[in-house]
Amino acid sequence: MKDLFDAPSTQTADTERTLIVHAPIRGLPHGELDEFIMLAKSAGAEIIDVVTTARQTASSKTYIGSGKAEEIRARIVDEEIGLVMFNHELTPGQERNLEQLFECRVLDRNGLILDIFAQRAKTHEGKLQVELAQLEHMSTRLVRGWTHLERQKGGIGLRGPGETQLETDRRLLQVRVGQLKRRIDSVRKTRAQGRARRAKSDIPTVSLVGYTNAGKSTLFNRLTDAGVIARDQLFATLDPTLRRVNFAGVGQTVLVDTVGFVSHLPHELVESFKATLEETLEADLLLHVIDASSEHMVDQIRAVDEVLRDIGADAKLIRVFNKMDQVEGAVERLGSIDSDIPKVHVSALSGAGMEDLVAMIRSHFVKGIQRFDLSLPATAGKLRGELFTLGVVDSEESLEDGHMQLSITHGAEELSVLLGQHGIDPAEVLPAAQAAVILPKLEAFERPTAK
16 A cells, blocks of 8 residues: 555645545445555645555445544545545535535546546547536436536526526537537547448458456557557547558458446446447457456456446457566466456566467467468469468478479468469479378368359
């Protein structure tokens, strides 16, 4: 815990002295305390202390009960606290009552996550999504939150339908929410058009998903040399990044780095970021990047799986256990997790295990990968060029009769399609044993479909 306090925060001139309250109650959602401290420091809070308390049930007025609330109020006055953060979801009434008692701002877990997203949003799309999530969160808290929300008094020029300031605020908020939803729908259509073009071009998509700070951006940079910002910080990446990369045998592939997930992600964010999450929804393959060094690894896997279920993502999944350089004996510890889901152990920082990961990606898109020895005539230059473009040629040698001897590593089905497209008989360019593997697939490729 002390290490977390000592870790640097993203502080600014407006940094507020902050008190954190952690009061887990059985049956009610709450996050891990260590994670919440990291979230608070990511937002730039100067954490003075953490108040922990145990309760059987939540108080409807203050969540923590009047006695503990008064105790915290005294500390706020004595230590000049400007902000109190709760590692829980507060109701609008609880938040309002606590602010009136403490005479300072109160922020719950959802509000903190929304604030961090607002800080990190850089693109027009990201800012739209965050603003929508914040307004929808705020709409539940427009209930006598401030003194200016009292009913307007009559007078010259003020008579009329008698609309209250609260009703005016709520109506204007609804208008803005409608505008944002229309703009985000436009973004969603644009993204859908991009996905349609990639599908038409038969370009596969691989999406990196995972808990925040699991190392997705570092892995993304390792695979693509994209130079995406990668920090040891929660939600360092917010806006999705797309890059094309060549995987041997697969060819052009779109790799997507997405926003990180977190336990009990606010519903408003999941709804608002559906335009972004659809990149995950439409992916051909998901790489679930996992921080193998985290003490809460199992809970983090569960949190990501929950969000993937919520958005309806059902693409093929590979578990990528990252940061293996930071854990001793982790392979044995992780062996029993999801035995039916393919897994690979890597260190995106050092590059260890990356060959295994690339091989697993290839095996997903290219079935039956094996070594083939092709003897191509000079007239097969176009096929030779395609094999080099795919990156499957391991070696090449010129023969005295003018043929080119190529050693390739490729899928049997994909090679049969290439030979069929170029009208080449496998028996003429492959050894008999290798041609026997290709011929049945080639016959299936050439067989006309029944009308």
